[in-house]
Amino acid sequence: MKKLLIALVALIPSLAIAAGGGYSHPLEKAKIDLEDKASLQRGAALFTNYCLGCHQMQFHRYNRSAQDLGIPEELVKENLIFGDQKVGEQMTNAMPAKESAKWFGKQPPDLTLIARLRSPDWIYTYLKSFYIDESKTFGVNNAVFKDVGMPHVLEPLQGTQTAEFVYTEVHGEKTLSGIKLTQKTEGSMTPEEFDQAMHDLVNFLEYVGEPSKLESHKIGTWVLVFLAVFFVFIYLLKKEYWRDVH
Ligand code: HEC
Numbered sequence: 001m002k003k004l005l006i007a008l009v010a011l012i013p014s015l016a017i018a019a020g021g022g023y024s025h026p027l028e029k030a031k032i033d034l035e036d037k038a039s040l041q042r043g044a045a046l047f048t049n050y051c052l053g054c055h056q057m058q059f060h061r062y063n064r065s066a067q068d069l070g071i072p073e074e075l076v077k078e079n080l081i082f083g084d085q086k087v088g089e090q091m092t093n094a095m096p097a098k099e100s101a102k103w104f105g106k107q108p109p110d111l112t113l114i115a116r117l118r119s120p121d122w123i124y125t126y127l128k129s130f131y132i133d134e135s136k137t138f139g140v141n142n143a144v145f146k147d148v149g150m151p152h153v154l155e156p157l158q159g160t161q162t163a164e165f166v167y168t169e170v171h172g173e174k175t176l177s178g179i180k181l182t183q184k185t186e187g188s189m190t191p192e193e194f195d196q197a198m199h200d201l202v203n204f205l206e207y208v209g210e211p212s213k214l215e216s217h218k219i220g221t222w223v224l225v226f227l228a229v230f231f232v233f234i235y236l237l238k239k240e241y242w243r244d245v246h
Pocket residue numbers: 047050051052053054055104106107108109111114118123126127147148149150151153154201
């Protein structure tokens with residue numbers, strides 16, 4: 001029994017890695033802090049500049065972001081909306097669905113709920129793990145999303161990476177145990193700046209997945225305060241009722 005338990009526990013990390021999909025590349029941790037408005041604002045700007053051209057957020061409106069993140073609507077109009085859309089509209093683009101499926105082999109999916117679907121850590125690692133692979137249409141592949149149809153749109157910021165496949169031999173059989181990514185050319189950001197930018201972008205995607213989380217955290221605190229005060233009154237009331245019995 002004990003042995004079985006140990007075997008099961010030993011399996012957990014490999015299961016976690018397998019769940020990432022694609023190669024067995026370990027996931028890095030995304031820093032999620034929904035209280036960090038500045039980070040969320042930077043993430044929103046990155047999203048509209050680098051992602052919205054292909055990916056829509058059909059279930060999220062510009063003015064919801066404006067309200068929640070404390071961005072004046074004027075600034076949203078100037079900096080986050082490129083077409084002739086209004087602030088009350090959803091974050092959509094004009095990319096024809098059928099055509100885009102032809103261009104990329106797959107239609108770029110809506111990203112409103114992507115953080116809940118894939119997990120912030122997966123997206124964070126995904127965005128950092130594009131590497132050069134000349135055999136692919138766009139010249140890149142991805143360490144957590146094998147044969148991905150998305151081009152490396154952040155290359156100007158990150159630069160390029162090469163991949164080295166690490167194999168281990170188990171019982172004479174070679175299995176892929178990891179992918180080592182190495183910077184090849186530099187982008188406009190240092191690796192630290194790029195990491196921070198990706199934290200911001202994933203933070204924004206996490207917020208969009210459940211915008212009411214910001215509010216419910218605040219309400220939750222008040223509910224606890226209310227319950228504490230309420231408890232005092234209930235206690236006094238109980239004492240009052242039972243006074244004659246004791
Ligand atoms: C030039 C078009 C294009 C741009 C710009 C683009 N993507 Fe993509 N993206 C795609 C396509 C196409 C896919 C589908 C890939 C596939 O399924 O093989 C995809 C897939 C993804 C996925 C994986 C979705 C899944 O299947 O789970 C994520 C996450 C993602 N993109 C995030 C982003 C983010 C964040 C940005 C902005 C930094 C971005 N994309 C910019 C085209 C694009």
